[in-house]
Amino acid sequence: MDAAQDLAGLVQPDRVHKSVYTDPAIFELEMARIFGRAWVYVGHDSQIPNAGDYHQALIGRESVFMVRAPDGAVHVLFNRCPHKGSKLVAFPDGNAGKFLRCPFHGWSFRCDGGLHSVPARAGYDGTAFDEANPDFSIRRVPRQASYRGFVFASLAADGEDLEMFLGGIRTSIDNFCDRAPQGEVEVAGGVFRVWQHSNWKIFFENLNDTSHPMVTHESSVNAARAEYKSLPAGGPMPFKLHIIEGNGEPYEFWDKLEMVGYDRGHSFMGAIFKPPTDPVSLAHIETLKAAYGEARTQEILQIQRHNSIIYPSCSPHTSFQQLRVIRPIAVDRTLVEIYTFRLKGAPPEVFQRAVVYANVVNSPSSNVMPDDIEVYNRAHEGLQTDGGDWVSLHRDAGRDRAIPGGFTANGLSELPMRNQFRAWAEYMSAGEGR
């Protein structure tokens, strides 16, 4: 295909060519130039509390895992034995024991990847085999770094550091953690894993797409409203209905939300701050005040955000303690993982509410997500027709306002999509990432 030769022409300020979603050759280039270079989320520190604990992840095509060493350090390693290539760890999460032992011929490795021992060692005497040569150890992912417990890694040996990469979207990770009275969060309560039969960028764009909820989610909004009407009149809407029904807010509501895009494709959409009155929130606020005092607590709660986007690998929802991790598998296949987090020091009901939110809104078995996945599928299928060559990003185009490190706009603006493609074009045009 020639599109890969002419990447610059595929992304224009207010529209993109359909091939960026459908062309396998472009997907290959994305693997090298975006996922071969960017900082990609691996997992959270809390998933591997004990020595030997590991958590598997994908960086582009690369199967990697992070593992906790006896000295407490976290190492991000390729899941490949240097002997004959066998994958070393099998479960999404597990414990490797004292050493990582390969299931094929029993070479074993320290948790930093260094070779520990090989069976029948004498056979290697006088050969080029050399313990000190890194070729005989598990290869480390070139760069790793963590921000407030969120571990990222990069396949590129050089590049900006993690904090530079995150830029303004650090404020979303900060607010996620600051909402914990102890200032820390931990992964808890299991993980949903779901297939999307569509290009990974379709999901990323949807995360801050404020003009889809009332249309895509009409079925669940109507069902929740009908259910509320069937309840005894005058009562407050139950939380479980409220979080479904919220998608039905009118366009004026969404347009008032703050929309902010940062360099590297990151963005967030704000939420309208209404002082909460429900008992779970009030109990949570009491624990925050005890930890931080009144003024700081108000400062933390004033920051209210729906989905934030950390392009190109994850999306935190800070006020309901969710993190969605996005892994492109093929041009038309995307794996999404949905994690819930506990705010350390907050009442248990706050975490239980995060579990309800995940079940009712974010899960593959919810009443909400199936309609999302259906429209992503239809978009991916429709884009492959000859019915048109371009995807429109015109809503409020040309009206983005510059702020330090990015842009801001009204809530219905398609700024986040334009912002993602600005980063996409930078990554893709800068040549090979490694």
Place this chain on the structure above:
Amino acid sequence: MSGLLAEVSAFLFHEARLLDARRWHEWLELFTPDGMYWAPLTHDQPDPVNHVSLFYEDALLRDVRARRLEERRAWSQQPVTQAARIVGNIIVLSAQDDVVVVGSTFHMLEWRRQEHRMLGGQYTHTLRRSGEGWRIALKRIDLINREGVQDTLETFL
């Protein structure tokens, strides 16, 4: 077949027929008012409150799901999911007064958008006697692939 086993077997077959026919509202009435519908996500899941589940639905949420499945603009139900369930290996696990726990194995074939898919696992029904018949106090579904990567699950299992 003992009287009780025959009775609960007939109940499970009837339930499966209602679901196959998408007669959601009749199916909802099979539950006690505080009855729960639970499909754990993992094999060793300790509880449904501190861990996410594929389904953990009370009467309110079951009602919402049934309503949504019949909405004209439920995009992912265009066309609707068709299904056929087989329930077998039915065994009474415990029986006390008017509460009986019934284990079974199910096999479910689903079709939508030119795609067939196979689902299967174990059902565990906690049934409470009510008048002449039975009501579901807890229907637990353990899908064999519950820890895998899921495609969407929309209808009741």
